[in-house]
Amino acid sequence: MIQAEHLTKRYRSRLVVDDVSFVCRPGRVTGFLGPNGAGKSTTMRMLCALTTPNSGRSLVLQHPFRELRNPGRHVGVLLDASAQHGGRTGREILALSACLMSLPAARVQRVVDVVGLTAREADARTRTYSLGMRQRLGLAHALLGEPQVLILDEPVNGLDPAGIRWMRGLLRSFADAGGTVLLSSHLLHEVEAIADDLIIIGGGRILAQGSAAELTSTSGGLEELFFDLTAQHGRGQHGRGQYGREQFGREQFGREEVAS
Numbered sequence: 027m028i029q030a031e032h033l034t035k036r037y038r039s040r041l042v043v044d045d046v047s048f049v050c051r052p053g054r055v056t057g058f059l060g061p062n063g064a065g066k067s068t069t070m071r072m073l074c075a076l077t078t079p080n081s082g083r084s085l086v087l088q089h090p091f092r093e094l095r096n097p098g099r100h101v102g103v104l105l106d107a108s109a110q111h112g113g114r115t116g117r118e119i120l121a122l123s124a125c126l127m128s129l130p131a132a133r134v135q136r137v138v139d140v141v142g143l144t145a146r147e148a149d150a151r152t153r154t155y156s157l158g159m160r161q162r163l164g165l166a167h168a169l170l171g172e173p174q175v176l177i178l179d180e181p182v183n184g185l186d187p188a189g190i191r192w193m194r195g196l197l198r199s200f201a202d203a204g205g206t207v208l209l210s211s212h213l214l215h216e217v218e219a220i221a222d223d224l225i226i227i228g229g230g231r232i233l234a235q236g237s238a239a240e241l242t243s244t245s246g247g248l249e250e251l252f253f254d255l256t257a258q259h260g261r262g263q264h265g266r267g268q269y270g271r272e273q274f275g276r277e278q279f280g281r282e283e284v285a286s
C-alpha cells in the first residue's frame with residue numbers, strides 16, 4: 027500500500043505538486059499519467075523520501091519511507107535507469123546492493139535471470155548498456171530485495187516490444203501475488219493494458235483517479251480521457267511544440283484542398 031496525503035511541493039514560488047492525495051492498493055497496478063512536467067517524478071521522489079514536500083506526507087506500507095528499516099527489502103524503486111555507475115558491471119551493482127541489504131549473493135543471479143539479462147550483459151560495464159538493458163538492470167535492482175511495493179518511473183521507456191510485453195507480464199504477476207505497483211508512463215496503450223487503477227495529473231494537480239475500468243468506460247478509452255483532461259494543461263494534446271492537429275489537419279492539408 028502507498029498513501030499520498032496532500033503532498034505539495036514548491037520550487038521557489040512555483041507550485042509543481044499541488045495537494046496530491048491518492049492510495050495505491052496491494053494486488054493492483056496503478057498507472058500514473060500526465061504530460062511532461064505534470065509532477066509525476068516529483069511526486070514519486072517524495073514517496074521515496076528523495077524530495078521533501080513543503081506540506082503533506084506519504085506512507086509506504088503504513089510508514090514514512092524514511093522510517094522503513096532496510097527499505098530495499100520492502101520497496102523496489104526505479105526512478106532513473108541511467109543513474110548507475112558507468113564503470114561498474116550490472117552484476118557488481120546488484121552484488122553491492124545485495125550486500126547492503128544483507129541478501130544472499132545468490133539473489134543476484136536470480137534477478138539477472140528474472141529480467142532476462144544474459145551473462146555477458148550482466149558482466150558488462152553499464153556505460154555500454156542500451157536504454158532497454160538499463161531498464162532491465164533497474165528493474166532487477168528494484169526486485170532484488172523481494173519487496174512488496176514497486177515504484178517505477180517510466181520503466182518501459184526504451185524497451186523493445188518483446189521487452190514491453192515481458193514487463194507487463196512481470197508486473198501483472200507481481201500484483202497478482204499481492205504486491206503494490208505504481209508506475210508512470212507516457213505509453214497510454216501500455217498503461218491501458220496493464221493498469222487496474224489510474225491517477226492522471228496535470229499542472230501538479232490530480233485531474234482524475236479511480237479504477238481504470240470506471241474511468242475509461244465513460245470516456246471512450248484512455249487516450250480520449252487523457253487528452254480531455256490534460257488539454258487545458260498545455261502539453262496534453264499538442265505536445266511540447268506548436269504543430270498540433272489543427273496546424274497540420276484536414277483544414278489545411280485535407281483532401282478537398284489537394285484535389286482542387
Ligand SMILES: Nc1ncnc2c1ncn2[C@@H]1O[C@H](COP(=O)(O)OP(=O)(O)OP(=O)(O)O)[C@@H](O)[C@H]1O
Nearest residue numbers: 037042043060061062063064065066067068069212
Ligand atoms: N529540482 C528542481 N528544481 C526546480 N524545478 C524542478 C525540479 N525538479 C522538477 N522541477 C519542475 O517541476 C515540474 C514537474 O517536474 P516532474 O519531473 O515532476 O514532471 P514529470 O511529470 O515527471 O514530467 P516528465 O513526464 O517530463 O518526466 C517541472 O516543471 C520541472 O521543471
